[in-house]
Amino acid sequence: MTRVYISSVGMTRFGKREEGLLDLMVEASEKALGELDNCVDALFVGCQNPEELTGLGNISTRLASKIGHTPRPAVRIENSSGTGSAVLMNAFMAVRSGMFESILVVAGEKMTGVSTAKATRVLAEVLGENEREHGLTMTALGAMAARRYMHDFGLSREDLALVPLKNHRNGALNPNAHFQKEVTLEKILESRLIAEPLRLFDIAPISDGAAAALVSSHGGAVEIKGIGAGTESIAVEDRDSLTSLKATVEAGRMAYAMADLGAGDIDVAELHDAFSILELINSEDLGFFPKGESWKALKKGDTQIGGQLPINTSGGLKARGHPVGATGLAQMCEIFWQLTDDAGKRQVDGAKTGLAQNIGGFGCNNVVTILTRC
Amino acid sequence: MTRVYISSVGMTRFGKREEGLLDLMVEASEKALGELDNCVDALFVGCQNPEELTGLGNISTRLASKIGHTPRPAVRIENSSGTGSAVLMNAFMAVRSGMFESILVVAGEKMTGVSTAKATRVLAEVLGENEREHGLTMTALGAMAARRYMHDFGLSREDLALVPLKNHRNGALNPNAHFQKEVTLEKILESRLIAEPLRLFDIAPISDGAAAALVSSHGGAVEIKGIGAGTESIAVEDRDSLTSLKATVEAGRMAYAMADLGAGDIDVAELHDAFSILELINSEDLGFFPKGESWKALKKGDTQIGGQLPINTSGGLKARGHPVGATGLAQMCEIFWQLTDDAGKRQVDGAKTGLAQNIGGFGCNNVVTILTRC
Numbered sequence: 001m002t003r004v005y006i007s008s009v010g011m012t013r014f015g016k017r018e019e020g021l022l023d024l025m026v027e028a029s030e031k032a033l034g035e036l037d038n039c040v041d042a043l044f045v046g047c048q049n050p051e052e053l054t055g056l057g058n059i060s061t062r063l064a065s066k067i068g069h070t071p072r073p074a075v076r077i078e079n080s081s082g083t084g085s086a087v088l089m090n091a092f093m094a095v096r097s098g099m100f101e102s103i104l105v106v107a108g109e110k111m112t113g114v115s116t117a118k119a120t121r122v123l124a125e126v127l128g129e130n131e132r133e134h135g136l137t138m139t140a141l142g143a144m145a146a147r148r149y150m151h152d153f154g155l156s157r158e159d160l161a162l163v164p165l166k167n168h169r170n171g172a173l174n175p176n177a178h179f180q181k182e183v184t185l186e187k188i189l190e191s192r193l194i195a196e197p198l199r200l201f202d203i204a205p206i207s208d209g210a211a212a213a214l215v216s217s218h219g220g221a222v223e224i225k226g227i228g229a230g231t232e233s234i235a236v237e238d239r240d241s242l243t244s245l246k247a248t249v250e251a252g253r254m255a256y257a258m259a260d261l262g263a264g265d266i267d268v269a270e271l272h273d274a275f276s277i278l279e280l281i282n283s284e285d286l287g288f289f290p291k292g293e294s295w296k297a298l299k300k301g302d303t304q305i306g307g308q309l310p311i312n313t314s315g316g317l318k319a320r321g322h323p324v325g326a327t328g329l330a331q332m333c334e335i336f337w338q339l340t341d342d343a344g345k346r347q348v349d350g351a352k353t354g355l356a357q358n359i360g361g362f363g364c365n366n367v368v369t370i371l372t373r374c
Numbered sequence: 375m376t377r378v379y380i381s382s383v384g385m386t387r388f389g390k391r392e393e394g395l396l397d398l399m400v401e402a403s404e405k406a407l408g409e410l411d412n413c414v415d416a417l418f419v420g421c422q423n424p425e426e427l428t429g430l431g432n433i434s435t436r437l438a439s440k441i442g443h444t445p446r447p448a449v450r451i452e453n454s455s456g457t458g459s460a461v462l463m464n465a466f467m468a469v470r471s472g473m474f475e476s477i478l479v480v481a482g483e484k485m486t487g488v489s490t491a492k493a494t495r496v497l498a499e500v501l502g503e504n505e506r507e508h509g510l511t512m513t514a515l516g517a518m519a520a521r522r523y524m525h526d527f528g529l530s531r532e533d534l535a536l537v538p539l540k541n542h543r544n545g546a547l548n549p550n551a552h553f554q555k556e557v558t559l560e561k562i563l564e565s566r567l568i569a570e571p572l573r574l575f576d577i578a579p580i581s582d583g584a585a586a587a588l589v590s591s592h593g594g595a596v597e598i599k600g601i602g603a604g605t606e607s608i609a610v611e612d613r614d615s616l617t618s619l620k621a622t623v624e625a626g627r628m629a630y631a632m633a634d635l636g637a638g639d640i641d642v643a644e645l646h647d648a649f650s651i652l653e654l655i656n657s658e659d660l661g662f663f664p665k666g667e668s669w670k671a672l673k674k675g676d677t678q679i680g681g682q683l684p685i686n687t688s689g690g691l692k693a694r695g696h697p698v699g700a701t702g703l704a705q706m707c708e709i710f711w712q713l714t715d716d717a718g719k720r721q722v723d724g725a726k727t728g729l730a731q732n733i734g735g736f737g738c739n740n741v742v743t744i745l746t747r748c
Contacts (some may be wrong), residue, residue, distance in 0.1 A: 001472060042603075052425055057499035058454040058608060061739040065608040071624035073603035074739060075460050076452045080432040086449050090464055096471035098375060125431035128439075148689075228448035229416075234432060234439040250445035365435040365448060 004095045005182070006213050006371065007102075008032050009333040013208035014321030015178040021054045021110035024210040025063050029106055032212035040214065041100035043067075043074040044046040046087030046107030047327035052122045054110050063106060073100075080126040081274065082360025084211065084328025085105060085367035087282045089227050091215045091370030101217050107330075108210025109323035114205045119206050121323070126361045128235030141236055143195035149277055150197065153292030157197055161188040162298050163276035164201045164319075167312050170305060171319025173345040176330075178207045178321025202276040207321030211329035213336070219374070223341045225353075226261065226370035228254020234364050247366035248285040248357060255355075255368040263287035266309060266370075267351040268330035268338045271317040272359040282357050283311060286368070292308030304358060305346060313338065313346045328358035328367060339373040378469045379594030380587050380745065381476075382406050383707040388535070388583035388695030389552040392507065393427045395484035399437050403480055406586035410441045414588065417448040417449065419440075420461030420481030423700040426496045428484050434660040437480060445561035447474075454500040456734025457481060457740035458585065458702025459578040463601050467587045474511075475591050481704075482584025483697035493580050497615050497698070500735040502609030513577060515610055515736045516649030517569035521653055524571065524614040527666030531571055534673050535562040537650035538575045539690050544679060545689025547719040552581045552695025576650040581695030585703035587710070592748070595714045599727075600635065600744035602628020622659040622731060629729075629742040637661035640683060640744075641725040642712045644705035645692040647731040657685060657729050660742070679720060687720045700730035702741060713747040 010031025012024050018029070025045070029036060056062060064074035074339040079086040084107040091103040111119050116302055130136035131141075149155055165185055183201060191200040215224070230250025231355035233239050239246070256262055263286055271286075273279035280294040288309055289297050297303055303311040314320045315325060335354035337343040356369045384405025386398050393401070399419070403410060430436060438448035444726060453460040457483040465477040468734040485493050498511055505515075523529055539559055545551035565574040589598070604624025606623040607613050613620070630636055632658055637660055645660075647653035653669040663671050671677055677685040688694045688708035691701060709728035730743045 049425055049431065051423055051496075051499055056498060056503070057423065057496075058739065059609050059733045061500075061605055061735055064605045065612075065738070070605045070607060070738075071620050072605060073625075074453075075464065075603070077464075078450045078452055079434060079448075090468070091448065092467045093473050094464070095469040096473070097467040097469050098470065115400060122425070122431075125425055125429060126435075127432075129430070229449070231435055231438045231444045231446060231448050233444060234435050238439075246445050252446075282637075301670050309593075361432045363433055364439070364444075365432065 002096045002098060002217050004092050004224045005216055006222045006224060006336055007216050008211045009336045011176055011211035011330050011333045012209045013176045014207045016112045017208040020109055021050055021056065022063060022066055024110065024208060025106050025108045026067060028108065028210035028212040029067060029104060029342060032214055040102045040104040042072060042103045043069050044087050044091045044103050045074065045076045046083040046325050046329065047076060048078060048080055048083050048109055049122055053114055079365045080360040081324040082328060082358050082365045082367055083325040085267035085356065085358035085369055088329060088332060088369065089367055092224050092227055095215055095217050103215045104146060105211065105215055106210060107326045109325040110208045111206045111323055112208050116206060131235055131237060131311060132298045138362060139195045141199060142277060143198045145242045146277035155295045158274055159295050159299055161185055163273060163279045164188050166304050167273065167316040167318045170313050170346060171315025174315050174320060177319050178205055179319045188315050198275060201340040204274045204317035204322035207323045208251045209321060209323040209326050211326050211333050213329060213332055219372055222336050222371050223374055225372045226255035227257025229367045232360060232364045236362060241279055244263065244285055245281065245363040245366060247364055248282055250287045251366045251368040255370050258369040261353065261370060265353050266355045267353050268313060268348045269309065269311050269355045269356045270314060270334050271311055272320055273312060274322060279311065286357060305348060310348050313343065313348060331356035331358060335371050339371060376470045376472060376591050378598045379590055380493055380596045380710055381590050381594035382586045383710045385550055385585035385704050387550045388581045388697060390486045391582040394569045395424055395430065395482055396440055397439060398484065398582060399480050400441060401481045402440060402482065402584035402586040403478060406588055413735060414476045415475045416446060416476040417443050418461050418465040418477050418479045419448065419450045420457040420699050420703065421450060422452060422454055422457050422483055423496055427488055453739045454734040455698040456702060456732050456739045456741055457699040459730065459732035459743055461683045461708060462703060463552060463603060463741055466598050466601055469589055469591050477589045478586065479589055480584060480586045480705065481700045483699040484582045485697055486582050490580060505609055505611060512736060513569045513572060516651060517572045519616045520571050520651035526617060528711045529669050533669050533673055534650055535559055537647060537653045538562050540678050541647060541686050541690040541692045544687050544720060547692025548689050548694060551689040551693050552579055553693045572649060578648045578691035578696035581697045583695060583697040583700050585700050585707050587703060587706055594716045595748055596710050596745050597748055599746045600629035600633025606738045608735060610736060617655055618659055619655065619737040619740060621738055623739045625742040626660045629727050629744050633744040634746060635727065639727050640729045641727050642687060642722045643683065643685050643729045644688060644708050645685055645731045647686060647692055648696060653685060679722060684722050687717065687722060705730035705732060709745050713745060
C-alpha cells in the first residue's frame with residue numbers, strides 16, 4: 001500500500017483580511033510550496049461557500065488558472081465546516097490510489113466580505129431544514145449542547161470558560177492566529193450573552209484565511225498514518241445525544257484502526273472548538289478522557305501546553321480563527337509544525353503523534369486525522 | 375492495482391420536476407441500488423450549487439441523513455458543470471486506494487425552482503471575472519466558438535443544426551430525456567436567436583434531475599478502464615483557441631493512456647453538447663475526427679445510431695437535459711446501459727467500449743471516462 005506524506009504546509013494569518021479569497025489561497029500555497037513551480041500533479045481545493053460569500057464559482061479551476069496549474073486536474077471538495085480535512089482525505093485517497101504522486105491541497109474561506117447577518121444566514125444553510133425554519137442557528141445548537149452537558153456532568157459556567165482562556169493563551173503565541181492576545185476569566189464571563197449559556201468568548205469568530213499542504217507519495221517529514229470520516233443525522237432533533245457526536249466517534253474509530261494507534265498514543269491534538277463546549281465533547285468522543293470528565297482534566301492543566309495532552313496549541317478555532325472551509329487544513333498545519341519541532345513558543349516537547357478533528361455542519365460530517373513524525 | 379467497476383446505475387427522468395433536490399437524489403439512488411439497504415461504505419455526492427439554487431447547504435450529509443447512510447462517510451465534490459464526472463473520478467480513486475470497497479455516487483441539480491434569470495446569473499458565476507463584468511454569458515461564449523469554427527472550417531449554419539436534429543431524434547427514444555420528441559431542421563433554424571449564430575435549439579435546457587452509480591471493487595458489468603481530467607484558463611480571453619479545449623485534450627490523453635486504448639477503440643460516446651458547436655469540437659479534441667472535419671462525419675450519418683461512432687445516443691445535454699451537476703453521471707448511465715445491452719431503442723449493437731466527456735465551466739475543467747464491458 002502506498003504511504004502518503006505531508007511534505008510541507010503553509011497558511012495565511014487568519015483574521016479580517018483585505019485580500020480576496022483567491023489571493024489568500026495563493027498566499028497559503030506559496031507558503032507551502034515556496035515557488036509555485038508546477039511541481040504537483042493535481043490541485044485539490046476546499047471551500048465551503050465561495051459562491052455566496054464571494055460571488056465566485058468554479059473555484060478549483062479559478063485557482064488552477066491563477067497559479068499556472070493548467071492543464072493538470074483540479075477539483076473542489078466541500079463538506080461544510082469539515083471541508084478542510086475532507087479535502088485532505090480525498091487527496092490522501094487520490095495519492096494512495098496511484099493516480100497522482102503529488103497533490104497541492106488548498107482550503108480557504110473569505111467571510112468578512114459580507115455582513116455578519118449574511119454570513120450567519122449562509123452558515124445556517126447547513127442545518128436541518130426543520131430546525132432552521134424554527135429559527136435555530138449554529139450558536140443556539142451549541143448553547144443547547146452546553147446546557148445539557150452542564151446539567152448531566154456538573155460542569156460550571158466558570159469552568160467552561162477555561163476552554164477559551166486556554167485557547168486565547170495559546171493563540172497569543174501563534175503569529176498566524178486571528179486573536180493573538182490573552183484574555184481574563186472575567187472578560188470571558190462578562191462578555192456579551194449570545195445564546196445562554198454561551199457568551200461571545202465561547203464562540204469562534206468569523207474570519208478570512210487559507211491553508212495549504214503538499215501531499216505526496218515521495219516522502220516527507222510527516223506521514224498521514226490514519227484518517228477516517230463519519231456522519232450523523234443533520235437534524236440535531238434526530239440524535240440520541242447532545243453531548244456526544246457519533247460522527248466523531250466513527251471517524252476516530254476509522255482513523256485509530258488505520259493508524260493502529262489508540263487515544264493514549266496521541267501527544268498533541270487540534271479539536272474543533274467552534275463553541276467552547278465542543279472541545280470538551282470532542283476530547284471525550286475521541287477517548288482522551290472518560291465521558292463527563294474532560295473538564296476536570298482541563299481544570300488540572302492537562303490540556304495546556306506542558307500538560308499531558310495539549311489541545312489546541314494553535315489557539316483553536318476560538319483564537320486562531322475559523323474561516324470555515326480552511327479550518328480543517330489549518331489544524332493539519334499546526335500538527336505538522338508540532339511534529340517537526342517548528343511550533344515556536346507553542347512547541348510540545350517531543351511530540352511524535354498528533355491528531356486533528358474537524359467538524360462539518362453542527363457535528364454531522366466529521367473527519368479525524370492522525371499524523372506521525374517520520 | 376485494484377480494478378474499479380460500475381455495478382449498477384440509475385437516473386431520474388430529467389426535465390422540469392415537481393420534486394426537490396433531495397427527493398430526486400433519492401429516486402436516482404433507489405433506481406441504482408434497488409433497496410437502499412446500507413450496502414455501501416461511503417457516499418459521494420455531486421452538485422454544482424445547491425445553496426443558491428435550492429437554499430440547502432451541507433448536501434452530502436443531508437443526503438446521508440435522508441437515506442439512512444449515517445454514520446458512514448459522505449462527501450461532496452463540485453467542479454461546476456463537470457461535477458457529475460468529477461465525483462465519479464474521486465470515487466474511483468477512493469475505491470482504488472483501498473479505503474472503501476463500495477461507494478454510492480449520486481449527482482443531481484434542481485434548477486427550475488428559481489427564475490431563469492437567477493439560474494443564468496448563478497451559472498455565470500463560474501466564468502472568468504473580467505468576462506463576467508463585461509456581460510459575457512455561457513451562451514455568448516458558445517456563440518463566439520461557433521462563429522469562429524464556422525469561419526475557420528466552412529461549417530454552415532444549416533449543418534450545425536444537424537447536431538440538435540440528431541440529438542432530439544435520440545432523445546425521442548430515451549424515456550429519461552427532458553425532451554422526448556424529434557424536431558425538424560426548419561424548427562431549429564427558425565427558433566429564437568439567442569446569441570448569433572446560436573438559436574434556442576442549439577442550447578441545452580435548464581433541467582432538474584439526478585443520476586446515481588454504484589462504484590466498487592467487487593466486480594460488475596462495466597469496468598472504469600480509464601479516467602482523466604484536465605483544466606484550462608478560466609477566462610476564454612487567455613486561451614490559444616476558441617475551437618479546441620485543452621482541458622478535453624489533456625483529460626483524453628490521461629484516460630486513453632490509463633485504458634491503453636485509442637480513439638479508434640471507442641464504440642459509443644456521450645459528449646458535452648451544452649451548445650451544439652461543442653459536440654463537434656469535443657469529438658475532434660478526442661481524436662474521433664480530424665480538426666474541422668467532424669461536421670462532415672455528422673452530415674454523412676457516422677455519429678447517428680447505426681453509424682460508425684454513435685454520439686449522444688441519450689439525446690445529449692440538448693435533449694436529455696442538463697441539470698448541471700448531474701450531467702456527467704447521466705452520461706455514465708447511458709454508457710453503462712449501452713455496454714450492458716440495456717439501451718432499448720437506442721442500443722448500439724455490440725458496443726464494448728464507451729467514452730464520456732463532461733465539461734466544467736466554459737470548457738475549463740473537463741473529465742474523460744472510458745468504460746468497458748466486462
